[in-house]
Amino acid sequence: MSIMSWNVRGLGNKETVRALKNTSFKYKPGIIFLSETKKKKRYLEKIRMKMKMTEYFYVEPVGIAGGLALWWSNEADISVLSFGKNFIDTKVSLNGEEDWFLTFIYGPPYTEEKQTFWESLASLRNNNEKKWCLIGDSNVVARPEEKLGGLTFDASSAKWFHDFTDALCLIELPLKGGTFTWSNQRSEDDAILEKLDRIIVSLEWSSSFPKAIGVLDATITSDHAPIFLFLKGMTKKYKKDFKFEAKWILEDECSAKVKDSWLQTGNCNGISGFGRKLRRTRIQLRQWSKMKKGTGKLKEEEMKEKIRFMQGKQLSKSGG
DSSP, X not given: OEEEEEEOSOSOSHHHHHHHHHHHHHHOOSEEEEEOOOXXXXXXXXXXXXXXXXXXXXXXXXXXXXXXXXXXXXXXXXEEEEEETTEEEEEEEOTTOOOEEEEEEEOOSSHHHHHHHHHXXXXXXXXXXXXXXXXXXXXXXXXXXXXXXXXXXXXXXXXXXXXXXXXXXXXXXXXETOSOOXXXXXXXXXXXXXXXXXXXXXXXXXXXXXXXXXXXXXXXXXXXXOEEEETTOOOXXXXXXXXXXXXXXXXXXXXXXXXXXXXXXXXXXXXXXXXXXXXXXXXXXXXXXXXXXXXXHHHHHHHHHHHHHXXXXXXXXXXX
């Protein structure tokens, strides 16, 4: 099972909702945590039901700021223990396994609130509750190498984070797919990149899930990228399936593509020959459909590739 965490920067945008649905379809998370939803329960419930997540818990936004949404399927048994505007603390049971604690976080953006935030998280656990995982937007750059561009590294905010992790013997899972999870969505010399979204676990939790890995995906609809926690590793290659769309039948080009690709395969007999014809036809239709989607879709994919490149970009020795 996987867990998704994403600061969506508001779900009022149709493109963001579409990106959420597509990303969820791709990775099929059993638990979805969204921060900065900026929407009330009534609106969010419509999206949840379309995504077929069976359970939910919400922290309402204050005015049009903040807001947390937690959705999960029947793969997980989740009990909400406590919550605030910046976190949801839960107990999780999976397939009869030993319970563990999972806290979803949305760190405050204001410096004067950061110390209190980390201290309040520390108070959630005691010595008898050591199997703990935290995931979400920490809103803190913990190390100089986690920042590219903009103002200099803020050591004071980072200290509160490290005091928290050191006191409770917590470690951070690396994210596969890049370094930076947030950007100001500008290019070249004006770009600012930071790692703000994290997965933090106790040693006891890590021992229970030795194959767990974090994954960073790409998006162009929010300044944050979604992150995923795969509890038992990534055993599946997430490749987009081919689907024939009924509307293609109305296009003469589609019929021509099918005929050409079928004939180009030659006289193939038997089941294996039939399979080769199908594979070639599928490839031709996929290429044709990508072209038909126009420059808008191509530009979106190009932008995602640029984002993935920037997420993985490392600081030079000169800091530039």
